[in-house]
Amino acid sequence: GREVTLYEAVGGRPFFDRLVDRFYDGVADDPLLRPLYPEDLTDSRAHLAGFLAQYWSGDTAHYSDGRGHPRLRMRHAPFAIGVPEAKAWFGHMEAAVDAEDLPDDVAGALLQYLASAAGHLVNQR
Numbered sequence: 701g702r703e704v705t706l707y708e709a710v711g712g713r714p715f716f717d718r719l720v721d722r723f724y725d726g727v728a729d730d731p732l733l734r735p736l737y738p739e740d741l742t743d744s745r746a747h748l749a750g751f752l753a754q755y756w757s758g759d760t761a762h763y764s765d766g767r768g769h770p771r772l773r774m775r776h777a778p779f780a781i782g783v784p785e786a787k788a789w790f791g792h793m794e795a796a797v798d799a800e801d802l803p804d805d806v807a808g809a810l811l812q813y814l815a816s817a818a819g820h821l822v823n824q825r
């Protein structure tokens with residue numbers, strides 16, 4: 701039979717909504733990252749959860765149908781993102797992933813992607 705995808709293994713979109721909710725709860729209390737984000741994090745939560753759900757499912761209904769091509773390097777260009785910011789961002793994601801009871805291989809695949817994506821968005825030395 702067909703392999704279960706990571707998207708299916710985590711439980712689909714509700715997982716990404718929970719993950720991103722926990723992530724932004726961390727960002728909301730982070731003195732380094734909080735100033736970069738808008739006061740109201742409602743849209744930020746929806747965009748990031750949608751992006752991640754689309755990345756792992758391939759279904760553009762989650763993000764691109766509403767937001768267009770992700771172009772994350774371009775969308776992050778207005779924000780000064782150095783290694784400390786990328787580490788802080790990833791740290792909140794790592795805590796959010798750890799809060800879920802995931803099999804090690806699934807958690808590992810998520811964290812590997814998130815670490816690599818965060819490193820790719822560093823735009824300041």
Ligand code: HEM
Pocket residue numbers: 733736737738743744745747748751767772775776779781785786787789790814817818819821822
């Ligand atoms: C948007 C910061 C990494 C995905 C944003 C915004 C900020 C930000 C300030 C604008 C506010 C908002 O619209 O939510 C950062 C920082 C990062 C980082 C400091 C550290 C490296 C990432 C990574 C991803 C990501 C690794 C994907 C895996 C997004 C998405 C949006 C966004 C999807 C919304 C784009 C849109 O549709 O407007 N980020 N980000 N970010 N970020 Fe990041």
